[in-house]
Structure formats: structure tokens, C-alpha cells
Amino acid sequence: MNITLSQKPLIALSLIVAPFYFSQNKAEEALKKFEENYPQEKIHLLLSKKNYVAGENLWFTSFVFDGYSPSTISTNVFVELYDQNKKQISKKIYPLINGKGSGSISLPADLKENVYYIRAYTTWMGNFSDDFNEITPITVYNPSSSEKLIKNTSAPWVATVSPESGTFIDGINTKFAVRLQSKGETPTNWNGFITEIQNPQTKLVAFKGLDQNTGSFSFTPIAGKKYQLTIEDDKGAKQIVTLPEVASSGLNLQVQSQSDAIKFVLKGKNINQNNKYKIIGTINNQLVYKANVSNISEKTYSIPTNQLVNGILNLTVFDESENIVAQRLCFVQPQSLKLKQPSLKAISLSLKPRDSNSFNINNDSSISSYLVSITDNESENPENENNLLSTLWLTGDLTSKIYNPAQYFSKNRNTDALDALLISEKWSRFNWQTIMSGTFPVIKYKPENFLSYKGKATKLGKPASEAEINLIFKMPDQGIKYNLIKTDKEGMFTLSGLIFEDSMAFSYQLNGEKTNKNSVQVYFQPAFSFLPLRSNLPFSNYTLVQRNSTDTIPIEIERAVANKSSQTSLREKETLIEEVKVKAQKKDLTKKLNNELSSPLFRSGNETIFDLVNENQSAQGSQNILQYLQGRVAGLQIQMQGGNYTATHRGGPMEFFLDEMRVDAGQISNISVSNIAMVKVIKGNFAGSFGGGNGAIAIYTRRGGTTGSVVDTTLPSNLTEIKLNGYDKEIPFNNGIYDEESARSVPEDKRSILYWNPYLESKPKEPTIVQWYNNDDAKNFRVMIIGFDENNDLLYYNEVLK
Template identity: 85%
Template sequence: MNISFSQKPLIALSLLIAPFYFSQNKAEEALKKFEENYPQEKIHLLLSKKNYVAGENLWFTSFVFDGYSPSTISTNVFVELYDQNKKQISKKIYPVINGKGSGSITLPAELKEDVYYIRAYTTWMGNFSDDFNEILPITVYNPSSPEKLEINTSAPWTAAVFPESGTFIDGINTKLVVRLQSKGETPKNWNGFITEAQDSQKKLVTFKGFDQNTGSFNFTPVNGKKYQLTVEDDKGIKQTINLPEVASSGVNLQVQSQADAVKFTLKGKNINENVKYKIIGNINNQLVYKANVSNISDKVYSIPTNQLVNGILNLTVFDESENIVAQRLCFIQPQSLKIKQPSLKGVSLSLKPRDSNSFNINNDSSISNYLVSVTDNESENPENENSLLSTLWLTGDFTSKIYHPAQYFGENRNTDALDALLISEKWLRFNWQTIMSGNFPVIKYKPESYLSYKGRATKLGKPASEAEINLIFKMPDQGFNYNFVKTDKEGMFTLSGLVFEDTMDFSYQLNDEKAGKNSVQVYFQPAFSFLSLKTNLPSHNYILTQRNSTDTIPLEIQRSVTNKSSQNILKEKETVIEEVKIKAQKKDLTKKLNNELSSSLFRSINETVFDFVNENQNAQGYSNILQYLQGRVAGLQIQMQGGNYTATNRGGNMEFFLDEMRVDASQISNIPVSNIAMVKIIKGNFAGSFGGANGAVAIYTRRGGTKGKIIDTTLPSNLTEVKLRGYDKEIPFNNAIYDEESAKSVPEDKRSVLYWNPYLDSKSGESTIVQWYNNDDAKNFRVMIIGFDENNDLLYYNEVLK
């Protein structure tokens, strides 16, 4: 037997490479091409909580993986909400940075009680089957709905049998796995037995199920005999199915995944002794092991695991013609999951209502930020059913329904149950026959660099070929950013790598002094797009039944309804407080702006200031500023006479100033409102009027480059404004709910999520502090901490603090 290993940093194999000879290498070449050109992304959505009430906010953090590491392929995640009929309710786009993103969805208050679905995907994932999208059922309760949700315990279940490696051969003792499925819940307690079809009373083998998914047993079949499996649940419901036909010849692959090595044995019956076999092992579509076996025997072979990552190993046995004769999945080192743990220090907990709690995460310089969540442990943990670990290592790569997959990676995990589950699954990220025949996925969607837009410029109705265009972006909270682009022969250009929320305004001008006003038009369309859902929504474990007036609302839902009401009261209080703050802040900012722009000669105790930098004055709909001012200041009259505007104050003419220089009204009326920073109406005599007694209309244009300052007045006045759509804005989670003492007056606090921060910075050289406020009755707290270090090693903590 000759063995060789491939090497890649993600798997980090560095074992001895030995000579390997085989007549064909189509499988290896096809796998290498697939790995290099068609990486596979998967997503885990971690929700702020498990159950929701209509009208609540749902917060989530999205983890995007390329195999078993944070993905660097995609920089956007698309998140959509669907009802049972596959009708889309909302859609959002959020940025992904180093494989992580976050966002929120506001569940409409009018949603009826039902199961809804959140779909998450990247553009790159659109090149492959939608079955690998993250499609997550969520329960949304609404006590006012005529129907209520209940667990479906009466749905029928089915059983299927899977022999290890897919072969069931005469005289070879084989492990068989029984897999349960249902549109509702499968039984938790069940057992089974094997009989001959001709003698159903004599039990040859009996076994008990591991969990709601699988059970397993060993059996040696005899050629010519037919066998039946009978499965019975704890309600006495039975199902009888036939075992596969017993083959008279073939190869059986038997695998054991141990702590130090994956060990396997090939067993055969009635096979040509001159035929050679090839065994290929791949992890996440990457070749990590291959071997040439010249004769089938009971010899045990080993694949060392000390330099392998946790994950699924796909072992495939090929004959000399590269036909698949046996195949088996197993998990590498299920006994020892390679997960980092944080060190918590200075834990300070209080059971007093609305009191402060805190702990410190000991410094880890290799981790830049954490997701941290603190919930009342009385509420259901969203990670209990399908955790980040089970998505990363299991469900993200399979499309069948797996009940409570998080159990396979928890503290009390059953490694035999996980192994049985993998015997009943197939690796579907690729099909050997398909890629070996040269049929690979068609790439329709290229990886994007955050938000990208395609632009087309025309000049006098024709493509502005190889033209130079100046773009001036008004970046939210960042002032102005200047960009220069050059079009191609068709007048096309691309903007990429944009990161901004909501909308962004920008202006453009052809870099050509001879270009007349409005001679150039620029059109934009996004280079990214939401993709239609082509697969069916998965089944769930609930049914709707008629609601009665005597029905009791589940305690957790009662708490959510109560808390929603309390949060509305708190929101009203916060709104009033915020409005007062904003008004005071705006007043201060306007005063600062006035001081920056106007000289002492243009100050008066009898002045009215319009601030277009810090306040939205709703002036963009007016063709010029003088139209906007009409009727907004007592005593000021603006009229059109002989084609020119005039301004009077109680019958006396007022002067016009542009940046404190006297100008004609025509010069004022031609300035786009978007170029104006401030307008000051001064009544009566002032120093800058040089003796004028009736005051002035003083216009101040934008200059400079940061918010609160002004654009350079040398910018052309004929710039055309355009709006670009950016990322959806995430609703901020209020971790400092009781920093304002007045907030403590809300009647009841039944929050289940007490702290939520997807991006808590890890401070270099010091502990990272987590501080939250209690609700009214929490007795202990569930804390989740997730992060990745500089080597992409996972830190995962999901524990209860008491």
C-alpha cells in the first residue's frame, strides 16, 4: 500500500509523502479543480433569541464560512423574511467583514401567529444549489391571531436503513444505521429488531435508537435470505421495512474515528484479486489522503489526525476504472473538539431588579472583537437546537432534516450517534461522476467587493466615450469624498468597495470646461442583486390550531408581550429625551456654524438663521433659495419684478450678500440649494451694510470637507445630484437601558435579551468589560462569547452564570 498526502494551510497536513501509482488520476485532478475554483460558503445566523412576538425587533449576527474558516470570499450577506407561502415579507443587505456581519429585522406588528423563515445567502452562494442557503424557521407569536401554534406530535414518521459504506454483502459483518424522518417530530424513544422475512417472530438482532435521528446495529447477512426491520416508538406505533438485497460479492469499507487516527478496513467477497483499488479522502472538497491497495484483506489502515482539523472526512473507494465501489463519511476527532475558551474574571452578579452586572474577558491579543450575548436563562436559547458549531461542522454541508444537531457538539455528546448519522448521509457538495466527466458549476455571480455600482455616462444623449468625470460623494457622518473616474468607449464605468448605510448623495461633473450645463447625464444600477429562492422552504415541527378564549399563553410569550408594551413606554420616554437633546444640540451646532461662517460685521441681535448643514430644512424641492425663504420670516417679502427677485422688509429694500460680498439677486437665484450651508436674514442696520437701514439676505455656501463645515465655493454651481442606495441600517440594541434614571419608571421589565453586542472590541493589554442591566426577575444568566483569533481558530463559550 502506497500513501501520499496533500498539504494546505487550512488543513495543515505535513505528513511524509510516499510514491503513489495508479492507472488513472481523473478523480484527483477533478477534485483539485473543484477545490481551487469552486469554494463552498455556508452561513450560520445566530439570533438574539429563539421565539418572537409580532412587532418585535429581531437581531442577528451572520457568520460566513469557507469550509471551516471565516470566509474572505463574500463581503455582503442578503437576509430575507418569508411566510409559509414563500411570500417575501422583507429583504435586507448587510456588510460582512472577515466572515462576520450583523443586522436586524423588524417583524411587522400585523403578522399572524405562524412559522416564518429567514433566508441568508451570499452572491457567491447563488452559483450553487439554494439547498445550501441558511433557511431558518422562526416562531412568531401573536395572541390576537385566531389560530395558535402547537408542536406537531401526531405527524407520521418514516424509517430508512443505510449499511456502512453503502454495501450489504454476504458473510461480512456490517454496521447498519436506521434513520428517522417526519414532517413533524420524530419519536425520542424508539427501538427496533431484525427478522427474516419468512419468520417475522424470531428476532435476530435488537437495538435501541440513539436519539430522534438514528440508531445502529451490526448484522452479518446471508446470501439468498431476505430480512426485515421493524421499528416501534414509545406510543406503540410500528413500521416494517425491507433491508437491502444481500449482494454475493463486493467491497465493504469499515471506519472507526478515534482520537489519534481514523482507522479503516477493506473487506471483500468474491472479488477479482488482480484488481487494484484507490482510496481518496477529502475534507471540505480538499484532497487530504490517498492510497493504493493492491489486495483486499482485514488489515487496518490509519490516517493520523494530529494535524487534521475537526470536520467531516469523506472516504471513497475507486476501482481501476475509477468507478466508486464504497463510500463513507466520518467526523475527525469527535472526542476532542478544538475550541478555544475565554477566561472570565471579576464576575459581579446581582439578583436585584434592574441592577447592574458585569464580568471581564481576560485579554487575548490574538482576537480583535467578540460577539457577546447575555440572556435571562429562563428563555429558550437559540443555540440549543442548531448551534454555530453544528452549522460549521454538520448542517451547513447537508440538506436533509436533522433534529437538534447541536447535541452532537455539546458537552454530553454521543460520538456513536454522530457516526451513525454520517453513515446515513452523503457528501453533496459535489458529485464524483459529474466532476470527473468535466461538468463543473457555471459561475454566474462573481465575488463582490462590498457595494458596487455600474455607471453609464452620456453627453448630449450619446455615450460619453473615454470621458473623465469628477464625482463628489457626501458620505454620511464623514463629510465629502472626491473621486475621479474614466469611462470606457461605451461610456461605462464601475464604482466598487462602497460601504455606507441608507443612502448617499453625490454630485458629478464632466471634466471638460466646454461642457454645458446639463449636457452630461450619469445613470447607475447596482452591480449586486437579491436572488430569487428556487428551492422549497423546509418543513417544521408546528401546526396551527383554533385559538380559544380560555387558552393559556405560554409563559415566555406572556413575558415577550409584556416587555413589548414596556419597551414602547420606554421608547416614548427616550424619544422625548432625545428630542430635547437634539434640539439643544442643533442649537449649539447652528451657533457654532454661524460663528464659523459669518464675520463680526454680519452679526446682529435681530437675525434669523437657517442652518442647512445640521438640520434638514426640506429645501431640496425648491428651484432656488429665494423661493424657499418666501413666507418663512415675519416682515420679509420676496417678489419677482422685471425678471429679477427683490427682497423687502416692511417696505424697505434689502441687500443680497453671497459669502458676505454684495451681489445681484440673479446670482443668488442660480445657486443650487444643495450648495448652500446657511442663510441669515438680518433686519435693520448692521455693520456690514455700509449704511443700509433695512437689512440683508446673506447666503453662505458650503466650503471644506467635513461634517459641520462647508464645501469649497469654487465648486461649479451646475453639479447634478444623485442618490445611491446603501446597506440597510441596523437598529441599535440598547445595552445601556438604565443609564438614564428616568427609564426605570417603566412598569415591568421582562426582557429576555439583556445584552447584545456583535462587535465588542478586544482591548489590547487589558480586559474587555461586559456590563448589563438585570430585568425584574432573572435568577441566572446565559452568556455567549464567540470570536476568531488571527489563525482563524474558534473561541466559543455558551454557559450559564449563576
């Protein structure tokens, strides 16, 4: 026997030399090409909660993996919302940083009660089957809908039966997996037994189902006899399934996944002892194990697991012609999941309504940020059915429906049930026969670099060939930025690596030439696109029935409806508080500006200040400052007489000052409004007056510093402005809901999401503090913490704090 092991990080063991080698290596060569050129991404969407009410906001964090590590292939994630009829309701695009992104969806208030679907994918995933898109069903309740959702417990179920490694051979004791499927819910309690078809009264083997997906049994068949499996649930529903025909010869692969090793045995019947076989083991489409076997002796072989990752191992047995004779999936070390755990310290919990709670995450310098979610544990946990672990290790690579896959990675997991499940599955990422024949996926979509746009420049209607173009961007809060690009012979160019939200305005100019603005045109087209959903939506476990006026609303939905009303009230209060804060802040800033610009001689208890630095931006549209002041101060009259401005207050003339020097009105009217920082209208006597008792208009110019130097942010008039669409803007989640005492006046607080932060920064030398506020009646808290260290090892915490 010859055993070779891959030198990749998955496993690194020694090479054992054997007396012969396989003459063909098509399988290995095809696998290497597939692994190197067709990496596979998968997505997990972690939702802020499980059930929603129409009109609520839905927050999510997307985790994109390349195999079992955060993906660096894609930098954008596309998220769409569909109804049952595959009609698209919403679509969003968000950036991915090291395989992680976050966003939000506002559910329309008029959504009818039903199950809806969130689809998430990357452009690179468009090169492969849509079956690997993340499609997450969400229940959206609406008490005003004429129909209501109920669990579908009456849908029929069907059973299939699969022999281990796909072979059923005379005289070889064989393990079978039984798999249940349904458009609704599969039964929790069910059992089965095996009989001969000719003798259905005699039970050969009986067993009980392991869970709502699988059951298993073993027995030894006899050639020439036919067998059937009878399955019955606790409601009396029954199904009979015929077992495969018993083969008189063949090879059977039997596998056990133990904590220290994957152990397997090859058993044969009526086969040529000179036959040679090749066994290939792959994890995540990578070769991790190879064995050449020349003698089927029922010897037990071992693949040590100490350097393997958790994941699905795909074992395939080939004959000398590289035909598949047996195949089996198993999970590596289901008994010991390799996960990091955070250390929580200084836990301070209170059960008082709306009180503050906190804990610290002990410093871990290898982790830069965490996702932290805290919910009232009375609400359903969105990670209960399919969580990050089950997507990463199971459902992300399999396309069949699995009921409650998260159970296989919980503390009380049933490893026998997981093994039975994998006997009934086939590896879905590639097909050996397909890739060995040289047929590989067609790569239609290349990975993008964040937001990319294709552009074309024309001059007088013809391509601006090999030209230099200045793109002038108006960046929010950053002023104007310039970007020089060069076109090719066809006038084409590409902008890539853009990261901005909403939209960004820019203008363009052909470099080195003064041309009419209409002679040069630049056209843009996104180099990224939303992809149509080619596959069908999955079946849901719910059905709609007519709503009656006497129906009671489920408590969780009742709470969500009440909370939506309270949150609307709270948002209105927050808006009002914010307006008051902004006004107060502007008052403070204006007071500071007045102190900096005006001397004590020009201060009065009877003054009106116009702050053009921090507010009153509308003044920029006035022809001059005197025109702007007209009608804005009680009793102030500004008139034009003989080409000159005059100002009077209550009929008496007012003086004019420019930076506290007396000037005439002509000098004031000629100053550009953009150069003015502050205007002060002083009524009556004041210390700086030259004897006039009717007051003055004092103009203060910008001088840098607080007032800001005058920067002309206008673009040349011969430039055309264009807008590019950017990433969708995520609705901010309010973790500091009661930071303002006035917010506590809302009538009731029934929030289920108490804290949501996809990017909580990890402190390098101190604990990371998590602080949140109670709702009105929380008794314990569901805490989720997720992060990746510098080696891409996963930290996963999903526990209840009491």
C-alpha cells in the same frame, strides 16, 4: 500499499513509497480542479432570540465560512424573510467584513401567527444548489390571530436503513444506521429488531434508538436469506423496512473515529486478490489522504488526527477502473472539539430588578472583536437546536433534515449517534462521477466587491466613448468627494467597493467640457442582485390550530407581548429625553457661541439669540436676515420704506450692528444668510448702545473655529443629481437602556435579550468590559461569546452565568 498525504494545512504527514501506482488519476485531478475553482461557502445566522412576537425587531449576525474558515470570497450577505407560501415579506443587504455581518429585520405588526423563514445567502452561493442557502425557521406569535401554533407531534415518521460503506456482503459483520424523518417531530423513544422475512417471529438483533435521528445495530448476513427491520416508537407506531439484498461478493469498508486516529479496515468476499484499490480521503473537498491497496487482508490502517481539523472526512474506495466500490463519512475527533475559550474575570452579578451586571473578557491580543449576546436564561436559546458549531461542521455541508443537530457538539454529546448519522449520509458538495466526467458547476455569478454599480454615459444620445467623468458625491458628514472615472468605447464604466447605508446622492460632469446639463446622461444599474429562491422551504415542526378564547398564552410569549408594550413606552420616553438633551445641548452650544462672539457691552438680560450655526437652518431659505427675523420676536416690526429696511420695537427705532460696529440697514440686508453665525435682538438699553433706548439688532458673521468658515456645499446648477441605494441600515440595539435614570419609570421590564453587540472591540492591552442591565426577574444569564483569532481559530462560549 502506497500512502500519500496532502501538504495543505489540513494534514501534513510523510510520504510512504509503495511498489505500485494507480494507472489512472482522474479522481485526484477532478478533485483538484473542483477545490481550486469552486470553493464552497456556508452561512450560520445567529439570531438574537428564538421566538418572536409580531411587531418586534429581530437582530442577527451572519457568519460566512469557506469550508471551516471565515470566508473572504463574498463581501455582501443577502437576507430575506418568507412566509409559509414562499411569499417574500422583507429583503435586506448587509456588508461582510472577514466573513461576518450583522443586521436587523422589523417584523410587521400584522403578521399572522405562524412559522416564517429567514433565508441568507451570498451571490457566490447562487452558482450552486439553493439547498446550501441558510434557511432558518422562526416562530412568530400573535395573540390576536385566529389560529395558534402547536408542536406537530402527530405527523407520521418514516425510517430508512443504511449499511456502513453502502455494501452488505455474505459473511461480513456489517454495521447499519437507522434514520428517522418526519414533517413534524420524530419520536424520542423508539426501538427496533431484525428478523428474517420468512421467520418474522425470531429476533436476530434488537437495539434502541440513540436519539431522535438515528439508531444503529450490527449483524452478519447469510447469502440467500432476506431480512427486515421492524421499528416501533413508544406510542405504538410501527414500520417495517426491508434490508438490502445480501451480496455474495464485494468489499466492505469499516471505520472507527478515535481520538488519535481514524482507523479503517477493508474486508472482502469472493474478490480477486490481484485487484488493486485506491482509497481517497477528503475534508472540505481537499485531498488529505490517499492509499493504494493491492491485498485485502483485513489489516487495520490509521490516519493520524493530530494535524487534522474537526470536520467530516469523506473516505472513498475506487477499483482500478476508478469505479466507487465503497464510501463512508465520519467525523474527525468528535471526542475533542478544537475550540478556544475566553477567560471571564471580575464577574459582578446582581439579581435586583434593573440592576447593573458586568464581567471582563481577559485580554487576547489575537482577537480584534467579539460577538457578545446575553439573554435571560428563562427564554429559549436560539442556539439550542442548530448552532454555529453544527452549521460549521455538519448541516452546512449536508442537505437532509437533521433534528436538533447542535446536540452532536454539546458537552454531553453522543459520538456514537453522530457516527450513525454520518453512515446514513452522503457527501453533498460534489459527486465523484459527475466531476470525473468533466461536468462542473456553471459560474454565473462572480464574487462582488461590496456594492458595485454598472454605469453608462451618453452625450447627445450617443455613448460617451473613452470619456472622463467627474462623479461628485455628497458624503454624509464628510462634505463633497470627487471620483474620476473613464468610460470604455461603449461609454460603459463600473463603480465598485462602495460601502454606505441608505442612499448616497451624487452629481456628474463630463471632464474638460462645458455642456448643457441635459446633453450628458449617466445611467446606473446595480451589479449585485437578490436571487430567486429555487428550492422549497423546509418542513416545520409546528402546525396551526384554531385559537379558543379560553386558551392561555405561553409564558414566554406573554412576557414578549408585555415587553413590546413597555419598550414602545420606553422608546417614547427615550425620544422625549433625546429631544430634551438635544435642546439642552443646543442651549449650551448657543451659550458658548454667544460668549465667543459677543463682548460684555453687547449682553443684556433682555435679549433673544438666533444661533445659525447649531440650529435655525431654515434661515438659509430666506432672502436676507431681516426678512427671516420678521414675526419671530414679539414687538419687533421690520418694514421696507423707500427701498430701505427699518426696524422698530414697540414703535421706537432700533439700531443695527455688524460684528458690534454700527451700520445701516442696507448693509445688513445685503449680507448672505450663509455668512451669518448669530443674530441677537436686544430690547431696551444696553452698554454698547449709542444712546438709543429701544435696543438693537446685532449681526455676527462666521469667522471659522466654532462658527465654522463659510463653505458653499451647493453644486453647480448645470449638474444633475442622482441617488444610489446602499446597504440597509441596522436598527441599533439599546444596551444602555437604564443609563438614563428617567427610563426606569416603565411599568415592567420583561426583556429576554439583555445585551447584544456583534462587534465588541477587544482591547489590545486591557480586559474587554461587558456591562448590561437586568430585567425585572432574571435569575441567571445565558452568555454567548464568539470570535476568531488571527489564525482563524474559533472562540466559542455558550454558558449560563448564575
